[in-house]
Amino acid sequence: MKRKISIGLVFVLVFLLFWYLFLKPSDYTVTFKANTFPGAINQTLKKWGKNFSGKIIGQKDLLHIDQRLQFGDSLVDYQWIITPVTDSTSRIKVRITDKNNSLKNRILIPFTNSVIEQRSKKNLLDYRDILNNHIKKFKVSVEGEATLPASFCAYLPAKGAQAEKAFGMMRDFPYLSSFIEENNLKPIGTPFVEITEWNTVSDSISFNFCYPIQKTDSLPIHHEIKFKEYPSKKAIKAIYNGNYITSDRAWYRILTYAEKNGIPVNSNPIEIFRDNPSLGGNELEWQAEIYMPLKNSDE
Structure with missing residues (x-):
C-alpha cells in the first residue's frame, strides 16, 4: 500500500514538474488593481507598448489582449487579462513569456531573482504610473x-x-x-x-x-x-x-x-x-x- 502511495506521489510530482516547465501558460505572472474601467486600460497599454517596439498579436475582445514586446534580442509576450470589478476599478493580470528563454526562466525563477522578474516588475510599475497619470486628465x-x-x-x-x-x-x-x-x-x-x-x-x-x-x-x-x-x-x-x-x-x-x-x-x-x-x-x-x-x- 505504501509503495502504491509513493508511486502515486512520484507520478503527481513528475506531472506537476512537466506542467510547470512545458505547459504552464506563462513564465511569470503579475496581478494588480487599477482605478479605472477596462477601455482606458486597453488604450494606454497599447500606447505604452510602442515604447518597446510592441505590436498586438491577438485581441479576443476589449478585456483580452496579447502583446509582443522587444527587449534587445528578446521577444517577450505580454498576455493582458482585464477584469472589471466595479464601475471605476479593474483587476489586471499579465502573463509574461520570454519566447527565447522560456525554459531557462522557469528553471531559474524559483531559485533566483531572474531577469524576467526584475524587468517585468519595473515595466509594469512604469505602466501603472502612466495609467494613473492618464486617468487624472479626464472624467467620465x-x-x-x-x-x-x-x-x-x-x-x-x-x-x-x-x-x-x-x-x-x-x-x-x-x-x-x-x-x-x-x-x-x-x-x-x-x-x-x-x-x-x-x-x-x-x-x-x-x-x-x-x-x-x-x-x-x-x-x-x-x-x-x-x-x-x-x-x-x-x-x-x-x-x-x-x-x-x-x-x-x-x-x-x-x-x-x-x-x-x-x-x-x-x-x-x-x-x-x-x-x-x-x-x-x-x-x-x-x-x-x-x-x-x-x-x-x-x-
Whole structure:
C-alpha cells in the first residue's frame, strides 16, 4: 500500500514538474488593481507598448489582449487579462513569456531573482504610473438612458486612427464653418461627431464631422460637404470632461455600463462638443456629451 502511495506521489510530482516547465501558460505572472474601467486600460497599454517596439498579436475582445514586446534580442509576450470589478476599478493580470528563454526562466525563477522578474516588475510599475497619470486628465460620468435630440447638419466624412479624430476635427472645422457662412446657412448649436464605423481591434474609425444648421428648402451642392438629418434616438448618455483627443474613453465606459446592465447598444457613438479647445483653459472643464444609441432606437 505504501509503495502504491509513493508511486502515486512520484507520478503527481513528475506531472506537476512537466506542467510547470512545458505547459504552464506563462513564465511569470503579475496581478494588480487599477482605478479605472477596462477601455482606458486597453488604450494606454497599447500606447505604452510602442515604447518597446510592441505590436498586438491577438485581441479576443476589449478585456483580452496579447502583446509582443522587444527587449534587445528578446521577444517577450505580454498576455493582458482585464477584469472589471466595479464601475471605476479593474483587476489586471499579465502573463509574461520570454519566447527565447522560456525554459531557462522557469528553471531559474524559483531559485533566483531572474531577469524576467526584475524587468517585468519595473515595466509594469512604469505602466501603472502612466495609467494613473492618464486617468487624472479626464472624467467620465454615465447618466443612463436619455434622448439624443434630432438635428439637421452639414458634414464632412472622414476616417483614420481613433486617436487622430480630434486633429481631423480641428483640420476640417475652418473649412466647414466657412462653407456655412459663405452660403448663408444658419448654424444651430455646436459641432458634433457621428462615428459610423469603429474597429476596436485596429482602433480605427470612420466618422462624420457635423455642424448643425437650420434646414432650408434649397441647399448648396458641394463635392465634399454633404447634408444629413438625424432623428431623435434613445441612447445611453455620458458626460466627458477632458481633452477631446481622449473623448473615446467615454465610449468604452458606456460599453462597460451597457454590458453590466444588459442594455443592447449600437457601438457607433455621437459626441456633441460644448467647448472650443482653441480658446484654451483647463482641459478638465472642457465638456462633451457622449451618446451611444440603443439598438432599434429610432423614435
